[in-house]
Amino acid sequence: RQWDEAVQDFSASASRKGPNADAALYWKAYAMNRAGRREDALDAISDLKRDYPSSRWIKDAKALELEMHAASGAPVNAGTYSDDDLKLLAVNSLMQSEPEKALPILQKLLASNNSEKIKDRALFVLAQNPSPEAHKLLIDTARNASNPDLKLKAIRYMGMMGNEQTRKDLASVYNSTSDERVKRAILQGFMMSGSRDFLLNAAKTEKDPEL
Numbered sequence: 001r002q003w004d005e006a007v008q009d010f011s012a013s014a015s016r017k018g019p020n021a022d023a024a025l026y027w028k029a030y031a032m033n034r035a036g037r038r039e040d041a042l043d044a045i046s047d048l049k050r051d052y053p054s055s056r057w058i059k060d061a062k063a064l065e066l067e068m069h070a071a072s073g074a075p076v077n078a079g080t081y082s083d084d085d086l087k088l089l090a091v092n093s094l095m096q097s098e099p100e101k102a103l104p105i106l107q108k109l110l111a112s113n114n115s116e117k118i119k120d121r122a123l124f125v126l127a128q129n130p131s132p133e134a135h136k137l138l139i140d141t142a143r144n145a146s147n148p149d150l151k152l153k154a155i156r157y158m159g160m161m162g163n164e165q166t167r168k169d170l171a172s173v174y175n176s177t178s179d180e181r182v183k184r185a186i187l188q189g190f191m192m193s194g195s196r197d198f199l200l201n202a203a204k205t206e207k208d209p210e211l
Helices: 003-015 021-034 038-051 058-071 084-097 099-111 116-128 132-144 148-161 164-176 180-193 196-205
Strands: none
Touching (some): 058 084, 084 099, 099 116, 099 132, 116 148, 148 180, 164 180, 164 196, 180 196
């Protein structure tokens, strides 16, 4: 954690233009940021992107850049990122500051042909946000997603939330579906959140003895 010394060492390594010069520039920027030298860190990232545009450290550098902009309160435009992981980082920052701008992007990600990993992370970002709009998008996914795996993941994240409204919403989904996998996921969510009343009601009314 001797950030100033680290900056000197990484600067020296980067200036030699050797095979690890791109990595040295990234870690130079990282150390500068940790030392409180944000503008210098952004300059180092600019050098990396200019001198080594195909470096494998570019994505990490963009993530660090995004993190610094968000920490400084600067506006973050998720639409400028083509990489899904970076876009989700940007969306996560937006959810903290301007959720009304982030929600349409998350909705588009969930409806797109992106990988399951990206959609899973989009649901996770939604589950972390307490706004009514985020909750509505999460419950809509749990009710109506055409992808059954996505529907189950939304239910699992809702089960982790454990608040009263979420329990009521899950109970409503449970009562309106005949899908055994969905019902099992909801029961698991009730167990995780300690929803004894809902479990008892399910036990009283469920017609499937295995459930």
